[in-house]
Amino acid sequence: MAEEGVEVATSMVKTKVMVAIDDSEYGQHALKWALKTLGSTIVDSELVIYTARPPVDIGYLYASSWGTAELIKEIKESEKKAALDLLNKAKAICTDYGITAEGVTEVGDPKVAICNAVEKLNIQLLVVGSHGRGAVTRTFLGSVSNYCVNHAKCPVLVVKKAD
Amino acid sequence: MEDEKKKVMVAIDESEYSRYALEWALQNLHESIANKQLLIFTVQPISDYSYLHASSYGAAPPELIRNIQENQKKIALNLLDQAKDLCNKYGITAETVTEVGDPKELICEVVEKSKVQLLVLGSHGRGALKRAFLGSVSNHCVQSVKCPVLVVKKTA
Numbered sequence: 088m089a090e091e092g093v094e095v096a097t098s099m100v101k102t103k104v105m106v107a108i109d110d111s112e113y114g115q116h117a118l119k120w121a122l123k124t125l126g127s128t129i130v131d132s133e134l135v136i137y138t139a140r141p142p143v144d145i146g147y148l149y150a151s152s153w154g155t156a157e158l159i160k161e162i163k164e165s166e167k168k169a170a171l172d173l174l175n176k177a178k179a180i181c182t183d184y185g186i187t188a189e190g191v192t193e194v195g196d197p198k199v200a201i202c203n204a205v206e207k208l209n210i211q212l213l214v215v216g217s218h219g220r221g222a223v224t225r226t227f228l229g230s231v232s233n234y235c236v237n238h239a240k241c242p243v244l245v246v247k248k249a250d
Numbered sequence: 251m252e253d254e255k256k257k258v259m260v261a262i263d264e265s266e267y268s269r270y271a272l273e274w275a276l277q278n279l280h281e282s283i284a285n286k287q288l289l290i291f292t293v294q295p296i297s298d299y300s301y302l303h304a305s306s307y308g309a310a311p312p313e314l315i316r317n318i319q320e321n322q323k324k325i326a327l328n329l330l331d332q333a334k335d336l337c338n339k340y341g342i343t344a345e346t347v348t349e350v351g352d353p354k355e356l357i358c359e360v361v362e363k364s365k366v367q368l369l370v371l372g373s374h375g376r377g378a379l380k381r382a383f384l385g386s387v388s389n390h391c392v393q394s395v396k397c398p399v400l401v402v403k404k405t406a
Contacts, residue, residue: 102278120398124256124368127281211278212400227393236392236401237383242274244368244400245392 102132106214107201107235109138110173113216117246118177121214122184134188135208136177139200140170167192198234205239213239217247256286259366261357261391263292264329267372271402272333275370276340286367288344290333291360293353294322323348354390361395369395373403 106121108114118136122129143162174190181188191208193200197219205213218229228236228245236243260275262268272290275283297318303310330346337344349356353375361369371392374385384392384401392399 124398125279125282127285128279131281233393236389240403242400242402244398246398247396 102128102211103135103209104129104132104212104214105135105137105205105208105210106177107137107139107197107231108173108177108216109197109219110169111216111219111222113218113222113229113246113248114138115177115180115216116248117214117216118180120246121244122181122186126184126186129186132211134181134186135191135210136174136181136188137191137193137201137204138170138173139197140166140192140194141196142194198231198238201231201235202239205241210241212242212244214244214246217245256367257289257364258283258286258368258370259289259291259361259364260333260370261291261293261353261387262329262333262372263353263375264325265372265375265378267374267378267385267402267404269333269336269372270404271370271372272336274402275400276337276342280340280342283342288337288342289364289366290330290337290344290346291357292326292329292346292348293356294326294348294350295353296350297322319350322350353387354394357387357391358395361397366397368398368400370400370402373401 104121104125106118108118143159143166170192171190174192178188178190191204193204195203201213201215204210213235215232215235216229217232218226219231222229232245236245258275258279260268260272262272299310299315299318302314302318306314326348330348334344334346347360349360357369357371360366369391371388372385373388374382375387378385388401392401
């Protein structure tokens with residue numbers, strides 16, 4: 088089915104689905120679950136994989152080394168590279184399921200960045216994991232997922248990892 | 251090949267948010283739902299009979315109470331029928347279930363009991379406060395339920 092270059096004139100706009108991930112296992116699990124369970128829907132939609140990079144905490148760096156500009160730049164670059172690696176790995180997982188995804192990364196506070204991206208990219212469905220890096224076993228729902236369910240303008244699907 | 255078909259459950263009440271959630275799911279997740287079992291669930295809240303007892307001097311007629319319960323059940327079954335019709339329009343046969351009790355707890359219980367793989371909810375219910383980001387039942391279910399939850403928001 089090689090119809091990538093062809094503009095199909097349909098009355099329905101393609102659904103845009105965004106999966107927001109981080110490097111935690113919950114993010115990976117959310118992506119795989121979505122591909123497996125909603126595969127038939129996603130195949131007809133545009134899939135965007137999004138990861139947010141929290142701004143680098145350079146406060147202590149300034150204090151420790153009187154602010155080396157190159158070191159700060161290096162740290163930012165390595166964060167960006169880590170994010171792009173994460174996106175590439177995620178895109179590879181999507182190709183395993185026969186789905187091409189677009190990868191997007193931005194700098195900012197994850198919860199706010201995700202909700203802003205939903206608006207900017209006109210997303211119809213946001214998929215998030217239930218927890219992230221700081222997965223405290225006591226919490227029912229991670230802080231970013233919780234924020235997104237409450238504030239995102241589109242429907243939000245929270246994928247939980249069964250124990 | 252999987253032994254049992256995957257189950258998707260949509261929990262509704264009479265609010266427009268639920269109806270919107272069901273329609274959104276039928277429209278946007280059509281292909282994914284078509285090869286799974288769809289379950290539509292509504293909860294009849296336990297009626298508050300306290301003022302009824304008070305107004306009838308502590309001797310509320312049992313027929314009246316039974317009447318109220320029957321009425322609630324009728325409303326729920328009616329709601330479920332409307333929902334089933336909506337699903338049929340999209341070519342999907344749904345199973346309907348109703349129970350009496352506290353919505354938040356019952357939804358979570360039924361999800362576990364019926365081994366639901368995806369729960370779909372509206373963002374608000376009857377008591378839709380403009381200030382609240384998320385209704386109390388949706389909020390509780392997103393946090394406590396063991397399966398993935400899809401909260402459908404109605405964009406203003």
